[in-house]
Every structure is written in C-alpha cells, then in structure tokens.
Amino acid sequence: MSSNSRRKFIKQLGSAAALMGAAPFSGLAADPARQYLIKQHKAIASNDKIRIAGIGMGIMGFGDVDCALKVPGVELVAVADLYNGHLEKAKTVYGNHLFTTRDYREILERKDIDAVIIATPDHWHDTQAIAAMEKGKHVYCEKPMVQQIEEGHQVIATQQRTKMVLQVGSQRVSSIALAEARKRYLAGDIGQLNLVEAKIDRHSALGAWQYSIPTDATPANIDFDTFLKDTPKVPFDPVRFFRWRNYQAYGTGVPGDLFVHLITGLHFMIGSKGPSRIFSSGNLVQWKDGRDVPDVMVAIFDYRETPEHPAFQMTLRVNFADGGGGSEYTRLIGTEGVLELGWNDFRIKQHKLPVAPGYGGWDTYNTFTKEQQEAFVKQYNAKYSAADQAAVKTEESAFRAPAGYDDRYDHFVNFFEAIRSGKPVVEDATFGLRAAGPALAANESYFRKKAIDWDAEKMRIL
Numbered sequence: 001m002s003s004n005s006r007r008k009f010i011k012q013l014g015s016a017a018a019l020m021g022a023a024p025f026s027g028l029a030a031d032p033a034r035q036y037l038i039k040q041h042k043a044i045a046s047n048d049k050i051r052i053a054g055i056g057m058g059i060m061g062f063g064d065v066d067c068a069l070k071v072p073g074v075e076l077v078a079v080a081d082l083y084n085g086h087l088e089k090a091k092t093v094y095g096n097h098l099f100t101t102r103d104y105r106e107i108l109e110r111k112d113i114d115a116v117i118i119a120t121p122d123h124w125h126d127t128q129a130i131a132a133m134e135k136g137k138h139v140y141c142e143k144p145m146v147q148q149i150e151e152g153h154q155v156i157a158t159q160q161r162t163k164m165v166l167q168v169g170s171q172r173v174s175s176i177a178l179a180e181a182r183k184r185y186l187a188g189d190i191g192q193l194n195l196v197e198a199k200i201d202r203h204s205a206l207g208a209w210q211y212s213i214p215t216d217a218t219p220a221n222i223d224f225d226t227f228l229k230d231t232p233k234v235p236f237d238p239v240r241f242f243r244w245r246n247y248q249a250y251g252t253g254v255p256g257d258l259f260v261h262l263i264t265g266l267h268f269m270i271g272s273k274g275p276s277r278i279f280s281s282g283n284l285v286q287w288k289d290g291r292d293v294p295d296v297m298v299a300i301f302d303y304r305e306t307p308e309h310p311a312f313q314m315t316l317r318v319n320f321a322d323g324g325g326g327s328e329y330t331r332l333i334g335t336e337g338v339l340e341l342g343w344n345d346f347r348i349k350q351h352k353l354p355v356a357p358g359y360g361g362w363d364t365y366n367t368f369t370k371e372q373q374e375a376f377v378k379q380y381n382a383k384y385s386a387a388d389q390a391a392v393k394t395e396e397s398a399f400r401a402p403a404g405y406d407d408r409y410d411h412f413v414n415f416f417e418a419i420r421s422g423k424p425v426v427e428d429a430t431f432g433l434r435a436a437g438p439a440l441a442a443n444e445s446y447f448r449k450k451a452i453d454w455d456a457e458k459m460r461i462l
Contacts, residue, residue: 033347033396038176040402041410048420053078053113055104055128056120057086059211060142062093064117064169067408068140071416077113080104082223083241085214102223104128108135115165115419118142121244122252123229126151129166130158138165138419140412143264144256145432149440149461152433159429167415167425168432170264174414175407177344180399182269184339189348191336193270196314198262198330201322208287208295208320209245209257213238239290246291248443253293254318255280255439262316262330263301264427264435265341269332271308274434274456275301280442286321295320299442316442344407345400355388356380433459 050073054065057079068074078099079090087100099110104120107113108131115138118128126146129139145168146152159166172178185193202208217238224236231249234240244250245257252260266272282297298317305311330341337350359365359380368376401407411426418425427435437459441452444461453462 033398036397036399038180038399038401040176040405041413049073049075050114050416050419051075051077051112052115052117053080053107053110054090054117054119055080055107055132056118056124056142057081057090058119060169061086061117061119062089064119064140064142064408064412065094067406068117068412068416070409071412074412074416078107078110080107082227083214083217084221085216102226105131108132108137114138115140115415119169121227121250122147122256123231123250126155127229129155133158133162133164133166136162136164138415140167140169140415141432142169143432144252144260144436144439145429146436147252147256147440149433149437149459152429152436152459156429156433165415165418165425166429166432167411167418168264168427168429168435169411170261170427170432170435171408171411172261172265172343173268173426173431174411175344175401176405176410177346177399177401177407178265178268178341181339181341181346184346184348184399185269185332189337189350190332190334190339191352192310193312193332193334194310195312195333196266196331197333198314198328199317199319200258200262200328201317201319201324202326203320203322203324204326207326209243209291210287210289211242213242217242243289243291246287246289246293248292251293252436252440253443254282254295254297254320255299255442256436258318259299259316259442260435260439263438264431265330266314266332267431267435268426272303272306272456273308274303274438274459275314275454276304276456277302277451277453278438278441278445279451280445282446294446297442297446299445301438301442342400344405345398347396347398350395352392354390354392356384358389430459 052068052074054061065076069076076094076098079087080101080103081087082102090100091098101107107116116132118125118139118141120128122144125141129141132139146155219236222238222241224241227241240247278299278301280297280299282294284294285296287295296319298315301314303309303312303314332339336352337348340347365373365376414426417423438454441454441461445452455462
C-alpha cells in the first residue's frame with residue numbers, strides 16, 4: 001500500500017463515528033469498498049458474584065453457559081436436564097461439585113442461585129420462565145421466547161409484576177456491528193427504506209435439525225414423559241426428544257428457529273413494533289423423516305407507516321433443500337442504497353439517482369425525428385445543468401467487528417449488568433414477544449393457508 005493510500009485509509013477510519021483505526025484488512029487491495037473496523041466495548045469487571053444455573057443442557061444450553069461464565073463475576077452452581085448423559089457431561093466440563101437434577105424445580109428452590117439460563121425445547125419456555133421469576137430468579141431465555149402467542153403475554157405480565165430481569169437470547173441485538181448498522185440506517189445512508197429481504201438456506205442434515213442421537217437414549221436415561229409436558233402422549237421416542245424442532249408439538253419450526261433472528265435484528269435497527277399483515281407458504285421437500293413442519297418456507301410481512309419508519313415489505317425465506325450448498329443474507333433496501341447484514345459485519349452500497357433522468361438507450365428518444373431529437377436535447381440542457389446530468393458514483397463501505405468478537409458475550413454482559421444495576425436489558429419480554437409473535441403468526445398462516453392480520457401494538461392476531 002502506498003503512503004498516500006495508507007493516509008487515505010486511516011483518514012476514512014477516523015472519520016466514522018464509533019470506529020477505531022486498525023491495521024489494513026487482509027484482502028483490502030482486492031475489495032474496492034472502504035473498510036471500517038468497529039470499536040469493541042471494554043470488558044466489564046465486577047466483584048459482585050452472580051450465581052447461575054442452566055436449565056436444558058443441549059446444544060444451546062452448553063453454548064450459553066460457556067459464554068456466560070466468561071463474564072467476570074459469574075459462577076455456575078447447578079444444571080437441570082431430562083437426559084442423564086447431559087448431566088454427566090456437565091460434571092465432566094464444569095466439575096463434580098456441580099449440582100445436577102432432572103427436575104428443574106429443584107433448582108428454583110435453591111437460595112444460592114440468582115439467575116437461570118433456559119435453553120429447553122420451545123414448549124417449555126413460558127412455564128419455566130414464569131416459574132423462575134415467581135421464585136425470585138432472573139431469566140435468560142433462549143429464542144423464541146414462547147411457543148404460543150398468549151404465553152408471551154403471561155411472561156410479560158410476570159416480568160412486570162415480579163420486577164425480575166428477563167433477557168431473550170437473540171444475541172444479535174447486542175452486537176456492536178448491529179448497533180453501528182442502526183446508526184448508519186438512522187443517518188439516512190440508504191435513503192427511505194422500502195424493502196427488506198432475507199434468506200437462510202442450508203444443505204446439510206445437521207442444518208435441517210437431524211441431530212445425532214446417543215446410543216444410550218433409553219427410557220431409563222431420559223425422562224420422556226416430562227419432556228412431553230401437556231402435548232399428546234406418545235410412546236418413548238428418542239428421535240422426538242433429540243430432534244424436537246421437527247415437530248409442531250415441541251418446537252416452532254423454521255419461523256421460531258430462524259425467522260425470529262431476522263425479525264429481532266430488524267426491529268432493533270429501525271425501532272419497529274412489528275408488521276400488520278403476514279402471509280407464508282412452503283413445502284416439505286427433502287427431509288421427510290417424520291417431521292410435521294416444512295423444510296422450505298417463504299413469508300411476506302407488510303409493515304405499515306409509523307412515526308419510526310415508512311411503510312415497507314419484508315420477505316423471509318428458509319430452504320433446507322438448497323442444492324446450491326446454502327447461503328444467507330439480510331438486505332435493507334432503500335431509495336438511495338442497500339445495507340447488507342452479515343453476522344457481526346455489514347456492507348453499505350450507496351447508489352443515488354442523478355437529478356436528470358437521461359435519454360437515449362432503451363428510450364423513446366431514439367424514435368424521434370432528427371429535428372425533434374435536436375429540439376429535445378436543447379430543452380433538456382436548458383433544464384438540467386452539467387452537474388444534474390453527471391453520472392452518480394456508486395460508493396461502497398464495509399464494516400466489521402474485530403476478529404474473535406462474540407456478540408453473545410455482549411448479550412450476557414447486558415443481562416448481568418441489568419441484574420447488578422437495574423439497567424434495562426436490550427431484549428426484554430415485550431421485545432421478545434414483538435419478535436416471536438410475527439414468527440408464530442407465520443406458522444399460523446402456513447397451516448391455516450391464509451393471510452394473518454397482526455396487531456403490532458397489542459401483539460395479537462386479529
């Protein structure tokens with residue numbers, strides 16, 4: 001990189017709000033976009049001990065607990081799970097001193113636990129979150145916050161009555177990248193928002209929730225009856241237990257697992273309370289493994305104009321049968337540019353229309369007589385200056401968090417700060433239902449084969 005180019009690069013870094021200078025990105029020469037490194041928050045240190053317990057120690061349970069323990073002042077006291085193997089694994093990872101149980105209620109009775117992480121199947125979220133808050137425990141609950149819309153209102157009421165902290169686990173809203181993207185959106189970098197399009201496409205068995213099943217998945221090792229809760233009774237089935245996302249009775253399908261992430265991020269960025277109308281359609285194409293939810297789904301969400309944002313439409317797509325190998329993106333498209341979100345990074349491409357509309361090309365101008373073309377050009381030049389007629393240069397900028405940055409860590413920092421100081425969390429129960437509600441309504445639309453009208457203020461299907 002030349003000295004002049006390096007000075008220009010450093011100047012660009014220094015000119016952006018909330019950004020910091022850094023060494024050039026790898027591959028910078030091959031990327032024409034201006035590059036920005038987003039400033040990371042300082043680590044939180046506290047002597048105030050917070051003792052936590054994990055309820056549900058599957059994939060997300062272990063991941064959440066591992067991340068929470070990286071925050072200073074946090075100690076793991078106990079875990080609960082319905083599979084003995086998960087309890088044994090927890091002791092292997094966190095120590096034999098750990099209290100383990102198959103009955104989460106034993107954890108809630110302990111006086112030495114301040115907060116719980118709920119990472120159980122979706123149909124258990126509301127019951128366990130409400131019970132925990134009733135027992136004076138703060139709650140970090142995995143997304144979606146609830147399986148049924150009415151359950152969300154009960155969780156909100158309990159949080160407001162008990163004054164306990166509840167954070168929903170869509171960690172993207174705590175990302176420094178999403179915070180910077182919100183700044184750029186509010187600054188008008190893409191003009192007026194008119195369309196959001198997002199997709200998460202996969203082509204793998206694990207990506208389609210065909211999780212591995214241990215060889216010791218027996219009735220003796222799994223409390224299957226408790227897992228079923230109030231759903232229809234069925235014979236012991238380890239497939240249902242370990243691959244619960246595949247069933248309406250226990251999970252929330254594509255919308256609850258993936259749409260909710262996209263909706264959460266959008267609502268945070270633009271300050272929306274939700275859509276007014278939802279329609280979804282899909283199919284079960286490849287994974288005909290006994291599941292009763294689709295593996296391909298497309299949904300359209302209509303957002304009305306509000307004081308916070310203009311009217312726009314959002315389309316979300318998930319395809320678990322993507323023979324192209326899978327890919328994902330989220331794009332906010334405006335009248336003057338597009339903002340494309342990654343995960344802890346984003347790009348903005350600005351393309352403003354010139355003042356003058358131009359002529360020629362695919363245009364009626366070419367059908368005019370020579371005399372009319374000359375008259376038209378004379379009139380055109382009199383109306384539009386050279387500046388008005390100049391082609392507008394497309395500008396592109398790329399933003400990313402530092403290497404190794406973990407937005408889930410920041411999400412837990414936000415949760416524990418709220419417990420210690422009373423500071424509001426970024427994703428409380430109301431925010432959680434505003435994200436989960438439209439996702440659950442997308443399921444309603446799919447199974448009822450009709451559009452769903454949604455009251456974004458009251459968070460209810462009309």
